[in-house]
Amino acid sequence: MPINWTWDPFEEFERIRAELDRLLEWVSPVRSIRGEEIYPRINVGESAEEVLVYIFAPGVDPGKVELSLEGNVLSVSGERDSEAELGVKEVRPERFLRQERFSGKFSRVLTLPESVDPEKVEAEYRNGIIVVRIGKKAERRARKIEVKAS
Amino acid sequence: MAERQELAPRQEGRLERTPRRRAMSPPVDVYETDEGLILLADMPGVTPESLEVKVEDNVLHLRGEIAEAPGEEVRPEYVEVRGREYYRAFTLGPEFDQEKIEATLKHGVLRLFIPKVESERPRRIEIRTVQ
Numbered sequence: 001m002p003i004n005w006t007w008d009p010f011e012e013f014e015r016i017r018a019e020l021d022r023l024l025e026w027v028s029p030v031r032s033i034r035g036e037e038i039y040p041r042i043n044v045g046e047s048a049e050e051v052l053v054y055i056f057a058p059g060v061d062p063g064k065v066e067l068s069l070e071g072n073v074l075s076v077s078g079e080r081d082s083e084a085e086l087g088v089k090e091v092r093p094e095r096f097l098r099q100e101r102f103s104g105k106f107s108r109v110l111t112l113p114e115s116v117d118p119e120k121v122e123a124e125y126r127n128g129i130i131v132v133r134i135g136k137k138a139e140r141r142a143r144k145i146e147v148k149a150s
Numbered sequence: 151m152a153e154r155q156e157l158a159p160r161q162e163g164r165l166e167r168t169p170r171r172r173a174m175s176p177p178v179d180v181y182e183t184d185e186g187l188i189l190l191a192d193m194p195g196v197t198p199e200s201l202e203v204k205v206e207d208n209v210l211h212l213r214g215e216i217a218e219a220p221g222e223e224v225r226p227e228y229v230e231v232r233g234r235e236y237y238r239a240f241t242l243g244p245e246f247d248q249e250k251i252e253a254t255l256k257h258g259v260l261r262l263f264i265p266k267v268e269s270e271r272p273r274r275i276e277i278r279t280v281q
Contacts (some may be wrong), residue, residue: 036176041231045224052220055233056260057196085190085259086181097157100177101192113227128194128258129218 030067039102040130043108051116051134058087058102058128065130069118074132092093157187157264160239161211173237176212176260184272186246186265193236195259201255203262205248210240212260245270 017088040057055076057065060061065078083091120135157180176191193201195216202213215235220226242248245266252263 022281036212038230041224042228042232044228045220046227047221047223047225051227052224054218054220054231056194056258060257082179082190085256086179086188087261088181088183088188091181095182096179097182097187098159098178098180101179101190102177108229125257126218127197128192128218141245 005094014037026063028082037102039080039106040108042108042114044110046113048127048136050120050136053110053112053130053132053134055130055132056128057130059127060125062125062130065125067123067130067132069116069121069134072112072114074112074118075107075109076130077105079105153269157210157243158241163194172181172233173213173235174231174233175238176214176236178238186263188203189240189260189261189264191236191238191260192258193255193260195234196236196255196258196260198255201253201260203251203253203260205242205251208242208244208248210242210251210262210264212236212240214260 028083040055043054045052045054052146053074057076057078057080059082060078060080065076068075078128081100082101113136115136116134117137118134121132123130123132125131176193178192179188179190181188181190191212192200193214195218196214197217198219200257204211214234214236216231219234242264247265247267250265250274254261
């Protein structure tokens with residue numbers, strides 16, 4: 001079975017959370033139990049050769065995102081104007097029937113595995129996700145140990 | 151303008167054919183102009199191919215899937231976005247022209263323009279000065 005973000009060992013927790021969410025949504029349709037909108041949300045994955053960071057940052061200008069890696073500490077900051085996509089000349093606040101999307105400055109810092117090599121970083125903005133690939137230091141890569149038959 | 155439930159979010163789940171895992175509910179902004187409504191939804195990772203926008207029985211359905219998925223060799227270390235599917239639905243009032251909804255997708259943000267039917271648009275009344 002392929003492993004992807006749907007992988008979750010806490011299936012039961014997920015079910016309970018979903019139940020709670022549904023209950024709370026019944027009370028307030030806008031906010032879930034997790035409260036405020038986290039922006040951007042981040043997923044981190046690791047393979048034998050690299051560490052992958054997925055920064056879910058829809059609707060930002062990639063030129064205005066500050067991304068840096070110092071040792072194994074990754075920082076991402078920037079600003080998003082949620083009203084830009086409206087394409088309206090003059091935005092009148094009273095004309096919003098609903099406003100849930102994040103707007104303003106954001107900044108997040110996260111610690112990556114120590115094996116990352118800050119010299120080997122690549123970042124790309126695709127469909128609203130900043131994908132950061134960081135190579136691992138050669139000596140820190142997990143080595144496969146072969147078991148020989150005697 | 152009088153308060154109307156023009157675009158009422160629908161209670162999710164009950165009518166849904168029980169999905170294995172609940173889809174993520176994208177945050178939306180809804181803005182009213184004289185010509186119609188602008189709806190913006192954050193759906194990072196969705197591509198035009200993995201997006202579905204449809205109106206059925208006066209219900210607007212937004213559905214999308216994160217196209218990008220790490221390969222099998224990637225082990226999740228830290229996860230804030232669980233699942234790959236987005237879903238949200240809204241009830242559309244009769245004042246909107248369901249046939250003429252325009253959708254664009256850019257940098258993971260879906261923008262919909264839902265026009266009002268002609269008769270619902272505010273008419274500009276010219277005031278003439280009487281000499």
